[in-house]
Amino acid sequence: MTRTAAVVGGGHTRWGKREATWKDLAQEAGKEAFDDVPGVGPSDIEGLFVGAVQPERFAFQSHVAPLVAELLGIDVDSMIARTELACASGQAALRYAWLAIAAGQLDTALVIGVEKMNLPDDHTEEMQSSMMNVVDREFDGVNGLNAPSYFSLIAQRHMHEYGTTKEQLAAVSAKNKTHAASNPYAQFQKEIDVDDVLESYPVAPPLNLFDCSGITDGAAALVLVSEEKARELTDTAAYITGSGQSCMASNSINNLPSLSAWPQATVAAEQAYEQAGIEDPVEALDVAEIHDCFSISEIVEYEDLGWVEKGEGGRFVEDGRSALDGDIAVNPRGGLLGCGHPLGATGISQALEIYRQFAGDVPDARQVPDGPETGLIHNLSGSASVHSVMTLARDPQ
């Protein structure tokens, strides 16, 4: 890459079931981002990058990026668009902002992810039906393959092949939801333990309610600037050091080579590690926000992001290696399980957490100890056939 970009601050709404429109949420996160970064205001923004999945269905509105510009009073004079890659839309938007800066097209960008998913009670069925849009409707959706049923198949297969246990799944949820208890922006702010997960009601066996992320309204925003500008503005920037993405030509479940392995996560991670100069990720990474849409996801990701041997993911959490004081602190923000998952906003929120962890700007209860300096974000989308990985560092490498 020619030059890199850095997160220098951001904004975040409370996530959950909000009495607010998508516009309210985007505006709230964007305004907080401007408050968070002295020296950057609406008139400094050259590019506006919006991550959102289906405002067309949830709010009957397209062309959302210019409406965000209007809400925040930004005359955008270089780049504007909205990016959609289902559950990875936020990271995809951030990646385009980074590329625009890397290519020299602009120096200062605002990246906003937003999704308003909870509809009025009489539209709940429409919301649920719309969630089927992220899988292939014609082949998978029509057969009832929504997200919980699909990830239950993954969990069943992983348990069958590697002896992964329900207790190990529950350990992921207990860890992340407990982290979320100290995140004032999180949807679920209650400490729970493994037994609470095991005793929550079954959704799609072996996945119980607390193994599943929520239906969430929320937004998050980042100010992303060129590295030169970052050095002028702050000494706590989070520099993007690598970024990878991989999409299998097989998407529909009937074409997937495996249920228990996500080879695209490995490819995407290796791309990012190579750019970042990371040879041993467990050694190199201090903190990671990875896509725990369901508890099983985080276990598969430990393995396929190259942190442990295949099949050892369950033990990675059981042994505390992904705890705050473990080998890599995983999902200190609370993850999707604790924070909820407003689709377009998740990747942005993850990157903001990495920035705030570097800056020491989170409550003590979820601060990764010993001054974390390297981090990673990961998102999957669709039938987990697409993976996106980005690495960040407090000091550019």
Added chain:
Amino acid sequence: MTRTAAVVGGGHTRWGKREATWKDLAQEAGKEAFDDVPGVGPSDIEGLFVGAVQPERFAFQSHVAPLVAELLGIDVDSMIARTELACASGQAALRYAWLAIAAGQLDTALVIGVEKMNLPDDHTEEMQSSMMNVVDREFDGVNGLNAPSYFSLIAQRHMHEYGTTKEQLAAVSAKNKTHAASNPYAQFQKEIDVDDVLESYPVAPPLNLFDCSGITDGAAALVLVSEEKARELTDTAAYITGSGQSCMASNSINNLPSLSAWPQATVAAEQAYEQAGIEDPVEALDVAEIHDCFSISEIVEYEDLGWVEKGEGGRFVEDGRSALDGDIAVNPRGGLLGCGHPLGATGISQALEIYRQFAGDVPDARQVPDGPETGLIHNLSGSASVHSVMTLARDPQ
């Protein structure tokens, strides 16, 4: 910019009312693109960039980019996402592909724009309602401000301020639809004259039916590669020389400073001209594909792209200065008026036309004479408060 990218070929479906799904259309255009570029096949594609506006509403499907990868057998190992900027989505996707190449992230990309807009007869009302999503629904859509009524206001104001005539509007439509008669991909393939436009039935006065673009199903695809790779592959590449975009903080009609002028078109064009080293666009440009969603649009664009003084747009077409053998050959493809406007595909089709004009690979009846070597594409979106401009050249500058 660090390095540029070039179009080296592409594919295009027949546009119109098609008995085909959006998947059929994307696959047809993508396969033709691979046939068009010897030496580039699915396994060479590192990035897939999809432009589409509302597959969520027209086909109840999101996460469309990975489905396109699957349809074309592409394992994408660097970048994949879909881009939405309403009627400018195609150009926005192309721009991201260019940035990814400029930043050094990849060398070979496929850019596909697609929209399936004609729904079964019993869903026509839903399609029409969905078209209101590209304006601000809460402020403008709810008051009935759909596209024809909005552009009729622009036409009325332009006629009032500058004396623009219905005959001048009709001259735009007659020119573009006559060009489309020699485009086998166009939705409307019939030569018409000014009287035909004036005699077509009124839609939103002063705009008659033939002053309006259609509701269109279609797709178009481009192979975009780094300049080094373009030189290896072909000697008829279309190199991207500049790109600009501008979005006013005012979007809703009640916030627009003017109906008859589009200052963002001027800003976006000046950005592109500066990057391309263009001082006098009329002198420099041989061919242009600009956003004639309605006949009045093309007239305002002549002015606000900096080609003539404000108010002189009507005379520009009347005097034949935008004809094939004029100062700038405008919309030789047939424009949106002749080809139709499948939202996400339009910008891609425009760029493909520039490439084919450079290569001399269009029917004689619409070939711009004397070997065109410089071109421009332009799109507007929403309430014409956002403008996107890209310049291309047969030889990089």
